[in-house]
Amino acid sequence: MNSVNMTGRLVKDPEIKLTSGGNKVINFALAVDRKDKDKTTDFFPCIAWNKTAEVIAEYLGKGSLIGISGVLTSRTYEDNTGTTHKIIEILVNSIDFLDSKKKEERNTEYEAPKPPKIEYEQTTIGDFTEEESLPFSLE
Numbered sequence: 725m726n727s728v729n730m731t732g733r734l735v736k737d738p739e740i741k742l743t744s745g746g747n748k749v750i751n752f753a754l755a756v757d758r759k760d761k762d763k764t765t766d767f768f769p770c771i772a773w774n775k776t777a778e779v780i781a782e783y784l785g786k787g788s789l790i791g792i793s794g795v796l797t798s799r800t801y802e803d804n805t806g807t808t809h810k811i812i813e814i815l816v817n818s819i820d821f822l823d824s825k826k827k828e829e830r831n832t833e834y835e836a837p838k839p840p841k842i843e844y845e846q847t848t849i850g851d852f853t854e855e856e857s858l859p860f861s862l863e
Contacts, residue, residue: 726795728814730768731822732756734788740781750777754792754814770794772816780819791820 732754740750750772758764770792772780784790794816802808 727793728796729791729793730754730756730814731789731791732768734784734786734790735767737786738780738784740777748774748777750780751813752780754790769811769813770816771797771813772819776816776819783821789822791822792816793818 735753735755738750738752740748743749752770752772754768754770756766756768758766792814794814796812797815798810798812800808800810
């Protein structure tokens with residue numbers, strides 16, 4: 725089962741974009757605090773499409789507290805230098821508003837912690853790589 729549920733704050737104001745196919749999309753980062761003694765914050769890249777993207781762009785801003793539900797996805801892309809990158813992100817299916825403030829009333833002085841720079845690299849599990857078929861049956 726692939727299911728993700730998180731509560732966190734938007735790191736910056738979301739910006740809606742239009743794909744060449746006419747779909748609306750928003751990429752955003754969600755800052756989620758851990759309940760440990762060091763008060764660690766984790767940053768999760770998220771993506772939302774169409775109606776969900778519209779709602780996020782219209783009603784939410786930097787520092788908004790939201791709950792999200794979705795699935796964990798992975799994709800690869802090649803940058804303009806020819807380097808292949810792998811991205812793991814949350815595909816947001818639904819959101820819950822957890823703030824009472826409207827976007828216009830929000831304190832724009834909220835300073836989200838800076839996310840650490842993470843270098844992704846190809847990983848393997850045992851002798852299994854992405855190019856091979858799964859070493860087990862999905863039935």
